[in-house]
Amino acid sequence: MKSFFRPARRPDPAILREHRPAIRSLQRRGLLRQGISLGALALLTGCDAGDSDAIGAALQRFSRLNDRVQAWIFDPRKLAPTYPASMVLKPPRFNAYYDITEVKPVDGAGWRLELSGLIEDRAPWTATRLAALPQEEMVIRHICVEGWDYIGQWSGVPLGDFLRRIGADTRARYVNFQTADDYPSSIDMATALHPQTLLATRYAGEELPDPFGYPLRLRTSTKLGFKNPKWITAIEVTNHYSPGYWEKLGFNWFSGL
Numbered sequence: 001m002k003s004f005f006r007p008a009r010r011p012d013p014a015i016l017r018e019h020r021p022a023i024r025s026l027q028r029r030g031l032l033r034q035g036i037s038l039g040a041l042a043l044l045t046g047c048d049a050g051d052s053d054a055i056g057a058a059l060q061r062f063s064r065l066n067d068r069v070q071a072w073i074f075d076p077r078k079l080a081p082t083y084p085a086s087m088v089l090k091p092p093r094f095n096a097y098y099d100i101t102e103v104k105p106v107d108g109a110g111w112r113l114e115l116s117g118l119i120e121d122r123a124p125w126t127a128t129r130l131a132a133l134p135q136e137e138m139v140i141r142h143i144c145v146e147g148w149d150y151i152g153q154w155s156g157v158p159l160g161d162f163l164r165r166i167g168a169d170t171r172a173r174y175v176n177f178q179t180a181d182d183y184p185s186s187i188d189m190a191t192a193l194h195p196q197t198l199l200a201t202r203y204a205g206e207e208l209p210d211p212f213g214y215p216l217r218l219r220t221s222t223k224l225g226f227k228n229p230k231w232i233t234a235i236e237v238t239n240h241y242s243p244g245y246w247e248k249l250g251f252n253w254f255s256g257l
Contacts, residue, residue, distance in 0.1 A: 076190045080221035080257070083139045089150040090204050092142070094211055095225055096181070097245065105210040106180055106231055113216065117176075117236040120167025127215045131201060133157045133165075138196055143257060144225040154219040156200035160193040168237045176242050177218060180231035185244035187220070187227060188254065196221035199232070224255040 094100045112124040137155040163170060175192040177185045191197060200219040201208055208214045213230030220228060226246050247253045 076194050080140055080196055083141070083151045085139060085153055085204075087151040088139060088153040088204055091209060092152050092203060092212055093148070093150050095144060096230070097183070098181075100211050103181075103211045106214055108215045111215055111233070113232065114178075114234040115166060115236075116234065117238040118169035118172045119237050122166075127201070130157060130199070130216065133162070135201075136198065137202075138198065138219075138221065140196065140219075140221040142225050142228075145251065145255070152219075153204045154198055154200040155202035155205070156198040156216075156219065158195060159197045159199050159218070159220075160195070162199055163192060163237065172237045173239045174237070174241060176236040176238060177229045177232050178234035178236075179229045180233050183229050183231075183245050184242065185218075185227060185229040186242050186253075187218075187223065191220060191222055191256070194220065194222055222257055224257065226251065227255050 096103075108127050111127055113126075113130070114124050115122040134157070135155050136158055137153065139151060139153045141149050142152050143149045159175070160170075163175070170189060170193060172189055174186050175189060179185075187197075197218070197220040200213070200217050201215060203209065203212060208217065213232075216232045217230040218228045218232065227244075229244075241253075243253060
């Protein structure tokens with residue numbers, strides 16, 4: 001019997017404060033790659049280039065603008081490239097805000113997927129009930145914001161099919177996720193309905209291993225890796241924006257590819 005997931009240790013606040021400059025630096029490099037220097041940013045916003053708080057606020061405004069532009073140009077019908085099974089990395093690469101040694105397995109027998117928000121049928125789902133639904137498989141590239149990537153083979157229930165099955169309001173703006181490791185996340189409804197967005201339960205033809213999200217994780221082909229929460233325990237359909245773990249630290253929310 002697997003033990004219940006005990007939330008992994010959150011980073012020490014002092015460590016987070018220490019890394020905030022690096023996060024801001026990452027955002028600044030992104031702007032530079034798009035042709036906007038800090039000098040140009042100062043001219044555009046009227047802020048003092050030596051004022052880090054003013055620059056940070058300006059970067060946040062550009063980040064929100066970037067989210068809106070990405071959402072506007074996102075094509076919910078366009079499929080991401082797929083790859084042969086021979087390219088699949090086994091096991092997949094672990095990524096989280098803590099080390100793999102801190103992962104505590106979830107008890108699949110006692111696990112329940114809770115539903116809330118703009119949903120008609122909010123009855124919780126068991127792992128067995130989810131496994132009985134029609135499954136799909138995809139071999140796609142996982143792209144991390146840190147610059148690395150790998151090819152993964154994922155199987156599960158298309159999130160769009162699941163949302164329609166439970167009577168979710170697909171006109172709502174957001175789908176929010178809660179997880180066993182206290183990693184809140186949210187995506188836009190267009191991405192949730194994309195045919196390559198799965199509630200994944202298997203990897204490379206086998207039950208999803210504990211360190212990679214057992215019994216349920218999100219796997220989408222159109223978002224950066226940090227937008228794919230693992231060990232999902234709850235789904236909410238809503239029009240209320242709720243920033244995720246990394247968005248609260250300055251990352252772009254949409255983060256589409």
